[in-house]
Amino acid sequence: MLAAGPRLWPRCSPTLRSCSSTFSRAFSGDPDYIVVGAGSAGCVLANRLSEDRATRVTVIEAGPSDRGSWDQWKISMPAALTFNLAGTKYNWDYYTTPQSNLDGRRLHQPRGKVLGGSSSLNAMVYIRGHALDYDDWSIQAPGWSYSDVLPYFRKAQTHELGANQYRGSVGPLHVRRGCHDNVLNHVFIRGGIESGYPYTEDMNGFQQEGFGFMDMTIGADGKRCSAAAAYLHPALSRSLDWDNLQVNTNCLVRQILFERSASGHARAVGVEYEEVFQSSSVHRVFAQKEVIVSLGAIGSPQLLMLSGIGDADHLRSLDIPVLVHSPEVGRNFQDHIEVYIQYLCKEPVTLYPIGGWRYPHKKIAAGLQWFARGTGACASNHFEVGGFIRSRPGLSQPNLQYHFIPACVVGQLDFLPQHGFQAHVGTMRPESRGSVRLASRNPRTAPLIDPNYLATPQDVTDMRTAVRLTAEMFEQSACWDRYRQRRYDPLPEDDLSTDAAVDAWVRRKAQSAYHPSCSVAMGHAVDNEGRVFGVDGLRVVDASIMPFVVSGNLNAPTIMVAEKMADHIRGLTPLQPTPAPVFRGPPDMPRHYAVNGCALSQPT
Secondary structure (H helix, E strand, C coil): CECCCCCCCCCCCCCCCCCCCECCCCCCCCCCEEEECCCHHHHHHHHHHCCCCCCCEEEECCCCCCCCCCCCHHHHCHHHHHHHHCCCCCECCEECCCEHHHCCECCEECCECCCCHHHHCCCCEECCCCHHHHHHHHHHCCCCCHHHHHHHHHHHEEECCCCCCCCCECCCEEEEECCCCCHHHHHHHHHHHHCCCCECCCCCCCCCCEEEECEECECCCCCECCHHHHHHHHHHHHHHHHCCEEEECCEEEEEEEEEECCCCCEEEEEEEEEECCEEEEEEEEECCCEEEECCHHHHHHHHHHHCCEECHHHHHHCCCCCCEECCCCCCCEECCEEEEEEEEECCCCCCHHHHCCCCHHHHHHHHHHHHHHCCCHHHCCCCCEEEEECCCCCCCCCCEEEEEECCCEECCCEECCCCEEEEEEEECCCCCCEEEECCCCCCCCCCEEECCCCCCHHHHHHHHHHHHHHHHHHHHCHHHCCCEEEEEECCCCCCCCCHHHHHHHHHHHCEECCCCECCCCECCCECCCCEECCCECEEECCHHHCCCCCCCCCHHHHHHHHHHHHHHHHCCCCCCCCCCCCCCCCCCCCCCCEECCEECCCCC
C-alpha cells in the first residue's frame, strides 16, 4: 500500500552523467534498464537484456573491475580464493550481529564488491540444489518448479562432460570436475560408501543424494569462471559494436528515484548514486523502462529500505520517509551454517606443502605452473568431492551437505601447518529465520545482519547429528585407517556421546557457509517475476527473492534465477518446462539402498 506523503523525485531529463570510474564506453540518453549491482545475477541480466541490440542497459557497481589490476590473479586463480575472502578491496566484509545461539559470536559474511560479485570470491562449487526445493518454491511462486527451472540451468551451462537431459553444453558458464585428483578425495567417497551411503555420479543430475565428485565453475584454462567472465565481459565486447551496454564501477547507489503517476501510484524512474572515492560527487540516471536491483540478499533489502520500501515503523525510526509499507522486506532471511570436522593425517598426501609457507619452493612452483599453463594444484578449488545425506528418517530428501578438502584450515582462511584433512558439514533446510535491517540511513553503513542461527530445537538436533555422523564415517570406515592419525577438532577428549558436549562445541565452532538468501522473497515482497509489491517499474533479481534456501550452494541457482527473470523482463515466452526423472527415496529409507532395483554404481 502506498503511504501518504512520500518523498518522490519528479522526472527530469538530464542525460546520463558518467562517474569517473565508468568501466565501459558511455552512450548518450537514458538507458532502457538500470541494473544495480554487477554480481552473479546482475552480470547475467546485463548480458541477456543487451542481447537485443535496440535495448540499452546501464549497470552500476559499487566495487572495482575484476580486471586491469596487479592483483586480479587472486580472483582468477581458483586456489587463491581465500585471499579475497579475508580482504576488503573486493569484499564488503560484513559480520552478523551477535548470535545468541552461538555464544554471542559475530560470524563473518563476506560478499563480493567487484564485477562478478560473490562469484568472483566464492569457492566455485557448482551445486544446483535438490529438485524438491524448486517444487516447494512453486507453491509460493508459480512457474518455479524443477521442470520450469531445469531448462535455464541447462541454458546457462557448458559442462566439460557434455550435454544430457540435466547438463548444458552451449551456455556461457563453464563447469568442470576436479582436476587435482588427490588420493584423499577418493578415500572420502569410499568412506561414505563404507558407512552405508550411496555413490552418486552427478549431484546435479538424477540423484543428489550420496557421495561423489562435485562440479566447479572453472574453465578449461584453469581460471575461475565468474559471472563477470562468463556473461559481463562478453557482453561488453559485443557492445563495442552495438553501443548498448554501459558499466559504471566504484559507484554506490544511494536510493531509488520515484515519480507519482496521475493515478497517484509510485513508479521507479531511476537511481541516485555517488562515487565511492568522492562521496560529494552525486549523480542521477533515469531508466525508460525499469530499475532492477541485484545487490544480493543483504544489499537488495538495504537499498529498498533506504528508498522507503520496508517496514514502516523501522523506516520511521531512522527518519526515512515511507514510500511503501512492506514489512516482509528484510525478513525471512536464511543462511546455511556448517562446522569443520578435522583430522590429522599419517600420510604426507595433503595440501599442506603448498598451502603454507614452510615449503615456499613448492608453493611458488605450484603458482608458476598455473601462471604458465593454467594447470596443477592452483587450477582447483580443492572442494572436489562432497556428499548429501539425511540426518534422520521421515525426510523426503537429504538435509545435510558435505564439502571435503584434503587439508585443515584454521580460522576459515589459514592452513594448519601439518598434514590433515577436514569435512565441512551443515544443515541444508534450516527452520531458523532471520532478518536484514538498517543500522543507519547512510548507505555506506553496513546493515544489521541477523541470521538467527540455530533458533529451533530441530536445527540444533540436526547439527548435533551431523557432527556424530561425520565422526562415525571417519573413525569407523576401514578405508581411513591408513590415513587417519587422530581427531584434531573436535578434540579427542571432547565427548561426542553427550548432547550437551556436542551442542557446546557447535556453538563455539559453527560458521556461516556464506549462502545468504530469501530476504525479499517471492510471494512475500515481490511477485513470481521479481516485481516489487506496491510500486511499478522496479524488480529485484538475485538470491534475495528465493522463497526458501535451496539444498546446496547458491551461485548456480542465482544464475538460473537471473536467466529465467531475463526472459520475463524481456517479455519472452519462458523456455518449455523439461520433465526429468529425479530420485526421490521414501522417507523411511535406510542408509544403504538401491535405485531402480540395482545397487548404485561405485567409483573406480
